[in-house]
Every structure is written in C-alpha cells, then in structure tokens.
Amino acid sequence: MAETVIQTKQLQKEFIRDEFHVVALKDVDITISRGEFVALMGPSGSGKSTLLHLIAAMDRPSGGEILVLGENLRTLSDRAIAHWRNAHIGFVFQSFNLIPVLSAVENVELPLKLTNLKKKERMEHAETALNLVGLGDRMHHLPRQLSGGQEQRVAIARAIVTDPDLILADEPTGNLDATSAQDVLTLLSRLNKEFGKTIVMVTHDPHAAHFATKSRHLEKGELLPEGQVPVDWTVPAKA
Amino acid sequence: MFRYVSLIVKNSLRNRRRSILTIGSIAVSLCILGVLIAMYRAMFQGMPTEAQALRLVCRNRVSLTQPIPIYFRDKIQRIPGVHDVMAWQWFGGVYKDSRDPNNMFPRFGVEPDHLFNVNTEFQLPDDQKLAFKNLRTGCVISRALADKLHFNLGDRITLVGDIFPVTLELKVVGIFNEPSNVDILYFNREYLREALPVDSSQRDTVGAFLIQADSPADVPRVAEAVDREFEATPFQTKSESEKAFTLSFLAFLGNLKLFIMAIFGAVTFTILLVSGNTISMSVRERIREVGILKTLGFTPGAILGIVLGESAVISIIGGAIGCLFAAGMCSMIAHSPGSMFMPALKTLGITPLVGLLSLGVALAIGVLSSFVPAWNASRTSILEALRFSG
Ligand SMILES: Nc1ncnc2c1ncn2[C@@H]1O[C@H](COP(=O)(O)OP(=O)(O)OP(=O)(O)O)[C@@H](O)[C@H]1O
Ligand SMILES: [Mg+2]
Numbered sequence: 315m316a317e318t319v320i321q322t323k324q325l326q327k328e329f330i331r332d333e334f335h336v337v338a339l340k341d342v343d344i345t346i347s348r349g350e351f352v353a354l355m356g357p358s359g360s361g362k363s364t365l366l367h368l369i370a371a372m373d374r375p376s377g378g379e380i381l382v383l384g385e386n387l388r389t390l391s392d393r394a395i396a397h398w399r400n401a402h403i404g405f406v407f408q409s410f411n412l413i414p415v416l417s418a419v420e421n422v423e424l425p426l427k428l429t430n431l432k433k434k435e436r437m438e439h440a441e442t443a444l445n446l447v448g449l450g451d452r453m454h455h456l457p458r459q460l461s462g463g464q465e466q467r468v469a470i471a472r473a474i475v476t477d478p479d480l481i482l483a484d485e486p487t488g489n490l491d492a493t494s495a496q497d498v499l500t501l502l503s504r505l506n507k508e509f510g511k512t513i514v515m516v517t518h519d520p521h522a523a524h525f526a527t528k529s530r531h532l533e534k535g536e537l538l539p540e541g542q543v544p545v546d547w548t549v550p551a552k553a
Numbered sequence: 554m555f556r557y558v559s560l561i562v563k564n565s566l567r568n569r570r571r572s573i574l575t576i577g578s579i580a581v582s583l584c585i586l587g588v589l590i591a592m593y594r595a596m597f598q599g600m601p602t603e604a605q606a607l608r609l610v611c612r613n614r615v616s617l618t619q620p621i622p623i624y625f626r627d628k629i630q631r632i633p634g635v636h637d638v639m640a641w642q643w644f645g646g647v648y649k650d651s652r653d654p655n656n657m658f659p660r661f662g663v664e665p666d667h668l669f670n671v672n673t674e675f676q677l678p679d680d681q682k683l684a685f686k687n688l689r690t691g692c693v694i695s696r697a698l699a700d701k702l703h704f705n706l707g708d709r710i711t712l713v714g715d716i717f718p719v720t721l722e723l724k725v726v727g728i729f730n731e732p733s734n735v736d737i738l739y740f741n742r743e744y745l746r747e748a749l750p751v752d753s754s755q756r757d758t759v760g761a762f763l764i765q766a767d768s769p770a771d772v773p774r775v776a777e778a779v780d781r782e783f784e785a786t787p788f789q790t791k792s793e794s795e796k797a798f799t800l801s802f803l804a805f806l807g808n809l810k811l812f813i814m815a816i817f818g819a820v821t822f823t824i825l826l827v828s829g830n831t832i833s834m835s836v837r838e839r840i841r842e843v844g845i846l847k848t849l850g851f852t853p854g855a856i857l858g859i860v861l862g863e864s865a866v867i868s869i870i871g872g873a874i875g876c877l878f879a880a881g882m883c884s885m886i887a888h889s890p891g892s893m894f895m896p897a898l899k900t901l902g903i904t905p906l907v908g909l910l911s912l913g914v915a916l917a918i919g920v921l922s923s924f925v926p927a928w929n930a931s932r933t934s935i936l937e938a939l940r941f942s943g
Contacts, residue, residue: 372848372935393852400850411845411939415563425849427556472849 316347319383319480319512320369326377327364327535338364340535341378348479351506351513353523356532357544362516363484365532369514370403370482371395383479400428404473406483410465412457412472419444419453422471429476443471447501463494470501474511481505483515487522499525557859565863568835575831576871579915582824583875587903587911588882589818595901602732604674606769610641610798611779612761614789617643620758621788629762632778634771639667640759642742646712646721654889658698660712662742663763668693671765674731681706681727685741692740693727701736704728710738717755719748733900764792828871829922832864836926843930844938853931860930864923865916872915876908 327339338361346352354362367373368380371387380387383402390398399405412421422440431439444450447467457465466486473481483502487495503525505511515526523529531538538544566572611629613619629638642662649656665686669675677685677693685691694704704710704725712721723740742759749756766775776792783790843856851859880903887901903911930938 367936370848396847396850396852398850399848405848407939411841411848413560413842413845415567416560420559424560424846427560428850428855433556 316349318345318381319348319350320344320346320514321381322368322378323380324378325365325368325375325380327361327368327373328376337535339368339375342532342535342537344530344537346512346514348512349506349510350528351503351526352515353526353529354514354516354532355518355520355523355529358518360532361535362532366482366484366514366516369480370405371399372405397428400425401476402479404470404476404478404481406466406469406473406481406486408485408488410457410462410469410489412465412468414457417454417456418449418460418468418471421457421468422475425472425476439475440471443475444468446474447471448497461494462490463497466490466494466498467501470498470505474505474509479512481511481513483513485516485518487517487519495519495522557855557862561859561862562866564839564859565866571831571835572867575828575835575867576874578824578828578831579868579871579918580874580878582820582828583872583911583915584878584882585820585824586914587876587879587907588886589814590907590910591879591883591901591903592886592898594904594907595898602674604672605795607636607766607772608671608795609764609766609772609776609779609792610761610795611764611776611790611792612798614780614791617760620755620760621762621783621790623757623759625783625788625790626759626762628782629764629779632775632782634767634775634778635764636767637667637670637765639664639671639763640742641761641763642745643716643760644712644714644721644740644745645716646714648710648712655701658702658736658738660692660738660740662745663739664743665691665741668739669729671763672731675729676731677727677729681729684726688724688726689741689744689747690722690724691726692723692738693729694725694739695735695737696728696730697734698736698738699725699728717745717749718753719745721745721748763795828868829918832867832919832922833926836860836864836923836930840930840933840938840941843933844935844941847935847938857927857931860927861920861923864919864927868915868919869912872912875915876903876911879903879911880908 322342322344325339325342325344327337329336329338342361342365344365354365356362364373368375368387369382371382371390375388385398387395412418413424416424419437419440422443423436426436426439429436441450441453444453447470449464449467449471452460452464452468457468460468466489470486473483481502486502487498490498499522502513502515506513506527513526515522517523528540530540531543533544611621611625613621623640626638626640629635640663644660644662646660647656648658648660651657665682668685669677669682681693685693692710698704706725706728708725710723710725712723714720721740721744723738746756764775764779766772772794776794779792780790843860846856846859847853883901883903887898
C-alpha cells in the first residue's frame with residue numbers, strides 16, 4: 315500500500331458573502347497516494363478549483379479534515395503555511411502567471427529565493443529545471459517573448475524547481491493549442507513516471523485526462539465514487 | 554531582503570513612462586524642497602560669526618528709509634555695554650551702466666576711524682587704513698569686489714547719487730579681506746556730508762548706526778537701552794542684532810521668509826500628493842503578482858518589504874536627481890547679483906546634512922505613500938489577489 319499524500323474527510327467549503335451563500339464543496343472524502351497522477355474533472359462550478367486551492371492551502375476549509383503530506387493544514391499559521399507551500403507544493407495555473415519583468419530563468423529561480431541556497435546554486439537549479447522542460451535555449455527570454463506553450467513550460471519548471479512532493483495544476487492546458495497542450499501533458503506525465511511526482515490536475519478535457527493514472531469527478535460540490543461519472547456526462551467535442 | 558533587490562529594482566522600473574514621470578515629479582519637488590531647506594539654513598540657521606555676534610544695528614523705528622539724527626551717536630556711545638559706534642549710511646547711486654548687475658554692489662558712507670574697530674573681521678594693512686583715514690575722498694573695497702570688477706589701489710570710482718543729489722569721486726585706497734566674500738564699498742561719510750548743499754537736512758542725519766557691544770551677552774541689553782534712550786524723541790529707534798537686522802532688511806525687501814515658505818511649500822506639497830497617488834496606483838495594479846508570489850511561498854512580510862522597497866527605489870532616485878538640481882540652483886543663487894544683499898546666500902548650497910534631509914524626505918514620501926497599498930496588498934488573500942486582472 316503506497317503512502318497517502320492527500321487525505322480529506324468530510325471536507326466542506328462554503329462561500330458566504332452578504333446574503334448569498336454557496337456550498338462549493340460538500341463532504342468530500344478523497345485519498346491520493348504517492349506516485350498517483352489524478353485528473354480532477356467535472357462541470358464548470360462543480361468545485362474543482364476550490365478543492366485544489368484547499369489542498370495547496372491557498373484557502374481554508376469551512377469544515378472537515380484535510381491532511382496533506384502529513385500536515386494538518388487547518389492548524390498551521392499563515393506564515394508556516396507559506397513556508398510549507400514553498401517547500402512541498404508546485405502550483406501550475408491555467409494562465410501561466412509568470413512575472414513579466416523577469417526572464418525565464420529568473421522566474422524559475424523565484425521560489426528558490428526563499429531557501430538558503432546561494433545565487434550560483436539557485437541558478438544551477440533553475441537551469442536544470444528549464445533544461446528538463448526543454449527550454450534550455452530560452453533562459454533569458456522574457457515571458458512576452460515566449461509562446462503560450464513555452465510560458466506554461468516555464469511555469470512548470472518554476473513549479474518543480476524546489477523539487478516538491480506534490481504538483482497541483484489547474485487546467486494547465488486550458489489556454490493552449492492542441493500541440494502545446496500535448497507537450498505540456500507529456501511533460502507532466504514524464505514528471506509522474508520518471509520522477510515519481512504526485513500530480514493532481516484539474517481538467518475539462520477527457521483527452522488530457524488520459525495522461526493521468528486515475529480520474530475523479532466532482533458534481534455540484536460532491537465527489538463521485540471512484541470510477542463513477544456524472545449521469546449526463548458526455549464526452550465534449552474536441553476543440 | 555538582499556536577495557529581492559534585483560526583483561525590486563526590475564519591478565520598480567517596469568512601466569518606464571510612469572516611472573520616469575514619478576521620478577520626475579519627485580525630483581522637481583525635492584529640488585524645490587532642497588533649495589528651500591538650504592535657504593532656510595543659510596538665512597535663518599547660520600550661526601553669527603564671533604565679530605557679528607557683538608554687533609547691533611540701530612535704525613529709525615518707522616522704516617529703514619527714515620533717517621535718524623547724527624547727534625544720537627554720542628548718546629549711544631555713552632550707554633553702558635557699548636564698546637564702539639559708527640554712523641552707517643546706505644548710498645544707493647549709480648556706478649557706470651546700472652543695467653549690468655555687476656555694477657550694483659552696495660556702498661556705504663562710514664567713519665574710517667571706526668570701521669575696522671567695529672568690523673574686526675576685516676583685514677587691511679595699516680598703511681591702507683591710514684590712507685583711508687587721511688584721504689577724504691578715499692574708499693576701501695572688499696577683495697571680492699576688487700576681483701570681480703578688476704579694481705586696483707589708486708583706481709577712481711565715480712558714484713552718481715540718487716537718494717543724495719551729489720556725485721562722489723572716489724579713489725580706492727584699500728582692499729580688505731573679509732570672510733563672507735561679499736561685494737562691498739565703504740567711503741568716508743564726511744565726504745558725503747561736505748558734498749551736500751549747506752542747507753540740506755541730509756547733512757545732519759544718518760541711515761543707521763552700527764554698534765559694537767562689549768560682549769555678546771550685552772547685545773540684548775544694549776539694544777533695549779538704546780531704544781529707551783530715544784523713546785521720547787521724534788526719532789524713535791529700533792535696535793537689534795546684526796543677524797536679526799539682515800533678516801528684517803530682507804523682510805523690508807519683501808517678506809521673503811513667508812514667500813519661500815508659502816510658494817515652495819504649496820508646490821512641494823501638491824507634487825508630493827501627485828507622486829504619492831501614482832505610487833499607490835502602481836501598487837494596486839500589480840496586486841495579481843502579489844498573489845503569484847504568495848503562491849510560491851512568499852510571506853506577507855516579504856511582500857510588504859518588496860512593495861515598499863520598490864517605492865523606496867523610485868523615490869530615492871527621484872530624490873537624488875532633485876538634490877543634484879537643487880545643488881545647481883543653489884550655486885546659481887549664490888552667484889546671482891541678488892546675493893549681495895545677503896551674505897548668507899553666498900554660502901547657499903546642499904550641504905551633506907541638507908542632502909541627507911532631502912533624501913530622507915524623499916524616502917518618507919515613497920514609503921508613506923505606498924505603505925497603505927503595500928500593507929493591503931500583503932494582507933490580501935491569495936485567491937482574491939489572483940483574481941485581480943490588472
Ligand atoms: N470567492 C468565491 N466567492 C463566492 N463563491 C465562490 C468563490 N469561489 C468559488 N465560488 C463558487 O464556488 C463554486 C465552485 O467554484 P470553482 O471555482 O471551484 O469551480 P470549478 O469547478 O473550478 O469551475 P470551472 O471549471 O469553471 O473553473 C462555484 O459555484 C463558484 O461560484
Ligand atoms: Mg476552476
């Protein structure tokens with residue numbers, strides 16, 4: 315039995331603002347083991363991003379338990395969470411979110427600035443990560459000098475440069491054309507297979523989900539049992 | 554913090570046009586502020602020299618342009634604490650082409666027997682002192698004036714009177730050194746008196762007396778005693794230390810202190826508000842990046858430091874440029890003809906202290922104007938910050 319990396323029990327998230335009250339996650343029990351590559355699927359508004367944010371401790375649950383890499387996230391202070399996230403989580407966004415004034419290698423170096431590494435070591439790590447994503451020849455390009463697919467690969471390099479245990483990706487191919495999407499998915503799959511990274515990827519795209527080792531579906535804030543898909547689930551036409 | 558420097562510098566200069574405008578407006582306001590502080594220091598803070606601390610000026614209470622009788626001189630001399638007294642007459646007049654500001658140096662009718670006793674800081678060889686005492690039409694000039702207009706001993710200087718209906722034909726008999734480097738000419742008041750028509754009331758009056766007290770501590774007492782002495786006469790006097798007099802002389806030219814304060818203050822304040830607003834706008838615009846940094850594990854404290862650091866970079870650059878311009882302006886003012894009215898202006902300059910003060914003000918502007926937006930940014934939750942599309 316592989317080590318459990320993520321475990322939630324009756325995880326609950328509500329958004330309350332003024333009069334309106336949204337239950338984004340309802341009693342979610344999910345267990346993800348080391349080495350898994352899980353595709354998190356479901357219709358828009360079903361709570362996929364919300365679950366990913368709770369796992370990354372970018373937001374706090376309203377109820378239930380959440381244990382990630384053995385840490386009870388509900389008991390950590392904000393400061394401790396920041397350090398924890400820097401050390402253990404790599405996050406990839408749909409919209410890349412690179413810092414526009416920094417070159418590719420400087421963007422990748424950014425999370426290492428919070429570590430004790432010296433400048434030279436930081437650069438070496440950043441270069442290694444960029445080589446791994448196949449952008450060794452674009453080190454000093456600014457984000458605007460890169461294509462969308464290249465930007466996303468820089469973002470992935472930034473996510474893995476600290477050698478995190480867990481990579482979380484929220485629709486990483488959502489803004490990409492088919493070819494670039496294929497590259498990014500192949501890369502994630504490699505990180506999972508060759509480097510043993512645990513990955514949770516939110517996606518709408520069943521094709522993308524094929525790269526994962528397992529798919530889980532959310533519907534209206536509830537996690538469907540493993541292997542089950544929503545009743546009205548139809549494979550969306552490929553864009 | 555040190556490892557964030559490159560990020561801070563790159564970020565602060567990212568929007569080039571806005572950075573230049575912000576730096577520019579801070580530079581302009583700091584330039585004005587620097588000159589203001591320098592002027593204030595030169596005029597109102599400068600310590601009187603040892604010799605100056607002993608001197609008082611006694612003049613007509615009504616205004617500087619109103620004369621006082623010359624016979625007051627002996628009465629003042631008898632007041633306890635008075636060491637020496639000298640009649641001191643401003644002679645306006647015209648030298649050569651008055652349109653050339655170099656020709657507008659101040660000239661005073663004085664008493665040669667007292668000039669160098671009262672102004673102990675003036676240095677002149679004894680034979681030249683003697684020549685000034687002996688030659689009724691003689692005059693002595695400062696080294697600065699001699700250098701500027703290339704006067705030598707024996708040169709003739711003709712002054713055509715305006716306040717006084719006379720023309721003075723003077724001969725340079727002495728060139729004295731003095732520390733404040735002013736342009737100035739002194740001639741024998743007796744020569745002026747004799748040149749005036751016999752029935753002229755100007756013969757028996759004088760513009761002011763320069764009094765030398767026994768000690769600096771006697772100055773306030775002497776001032777009071779002198780003014781009390783003439784309280785009951787039609788010519789009430791106003792006596793004050795030379796330093797205070799120089800300032801009131803300026804006040805007489807126009808209320809300079811208030812002028813400096815009001816105009817410069819208003820301009821500076823306005824520009825500060827503008828640059829403060831720009832800085833806080835640029836912080837708000839980049840709130841999304843704050844979300845990215847937080848996702849990577851940056852703590853609120855680090856974010857606060859980075860955002861404040863960016864404003865500090867901008868405002869320090871602006872402040873430094875402003876100080877350079879201020880230094881240029883100060884040296885222009887110091888060399889302008891206007892400075893002859895006020896030796897203090899000759900010392901106008903951005904001293905290290907004034908420079909540091911200005912940079913401090915610039916830093917304070919940057920940090921203060923960005924503190925609230927920076928604080929808010931550092932406290933914004935990750936998701937809220939990331940949702941921000943700026
Ligand atoms: N900050 C918020 N305030 C209020 N409601 C929110 C907030 N964030 C999410 N929600 C609500 O929670 C529910 C789940 O949102 P979430 O973003 O997790 O959906 P999603 O599955 O990621 O959808 P999508 O595929 O469109 O990205 C939605 O109904 C959404 O409106
Ligand atoms: Mg989503």
